[in-house]
Amino acid sequence: MSNLFLLRGRGLLHRRRLLPLWCLIFCTISVQSLSTLPSDIAALQAFKSSINPTTIPRFSCLASWNFSSDPCSPPRVTHFTCAVTCSSTGDHYRVTQITLDPAGYSAVLSPLISQLTHLSILDLSENNFSGPIPSSLSSLPNLQSLVLHSNSFSGSIPPSITNLVSLKSLDLSRNSLSGFLPNSLSSLTSLRSLDFSFNKLTGSIPRLPTNLLELAMKANSLSGSLDKSSFDGLTQLEVVELGENSLAGAVEAWFFLLPALQQVDLANNSLTRIEIWQPRTLESDLVAVDLSFNRLEGYLPTNLSGYPFLSSLSLRYNRFRGPIPLEFSKKERLKRLFLDGNFLNGTPPKEFFSGDTLVSGSLGDNCLQNCPVSSQLCLKSQKPTSICRQAYGGKPKSS
DSSP: OHHHHHHHHHHHHHHHHHHHHHHHHHHHHHHHHOEEOHHHHHHHHHHHHTBOGGGSOTTSTGGGOOTTSOSSSSOOSSSSOSSEEEEEETTEEEEEEEEOOSSOOEEEOOGGGGGOTTOOEEEOOSSEEEEOOOGGGGGOTTOOEEEOOSSEEEEOOOGGGGGOTTOOEEEOOSSEEEEEOOTTGGGOTTOOEEEOOSSEEEEOOOOOOTTOSEEEOOSSEEOSOOOGGGGTTOTTOOEEEOOSSOOEEEEOHHHHTOTTOOEEEOOSSEEEEEOOOOOSSTTOOOOEEEOOSSOOEEEOOGGGGGOTTOOEEEOOSSEEEEOOOHHHHTOTTOOEEEOOSSEEEEOOOGGGGSTTOOOEEEOOSSEESSOOTTSGGGOSOOOOHHHHHHHHTSSOOOO
């Protein structure tokens, strides 16, 4: 009995040793037998067919898209060498990423791209795609990153784009998009970064997605005021770039109290008033503020000096009057200060010109007195006395 058991045991052990080898061969055959889902292949073919063949350079990624081979099957040494990424799901490969090289491809984006339902990244940046953004993109439930910047897309932003609930990054900057922003932008609850800069967009800013970290819409034709309801709940917003628009009215106190705010660019608008409260705590992360080239009036907002990490401040070319607050000269972290092009008067704080101060910038083109020309801050000359007298209804008084 013991010998028989031993023989059976050795046979069992031998079969167990063979099992990994058998599994290795079987698994290898299984993996190699996987093919790309036919609808994904059709979508890729339609995508390439839509591109003007004369704009496909010989050694570009799309030049390697030869459909005599399966797009996703390895080893992909000569065919489909770049711009497409796949993953295996069940019995097929699925296309999960299209990231084109910036080769100058010219095309109208095929709506059949919506058949790539496992697509998580679509990056066509720095090419020459034109025409409208297909509304069919809303049929990509797994899309997390849509990057179409630096092309020639035109028309409006399709409202259906807000159905992309998995989207984390949306970059449509540097195109020729026009019309209003979609009212349902706040539906993009996963969105962290939004960039619509350098287009021709108009109208006001709607309610924004509450999980945004970065908001960029500079160099459009956006109008209206900064409405608190648009920014309601944006407790993680760090970067706001809304310069070079037509925003008007006041920048109210709530704006600079957004708890995560670090960088603000509202330059080149038509803003007329600014309200600044001291930060609620000394933990504010505000680092840089640019409100230059607006129509801001009144005295300089002294409370900005209460933001502990503020290192760059530009209020140049507005209509500010009165003296420069002493508090600005006492901020050790303030390294860049541009106040030129206003109607500031009096004598600038002497602390700006002490040997321990490393502030760069400009105080020129104001109505200041005794601004030492030996300082880089005072290299630009002051306004003519006649203009200053007219601004103040008489001779500006020193303070």
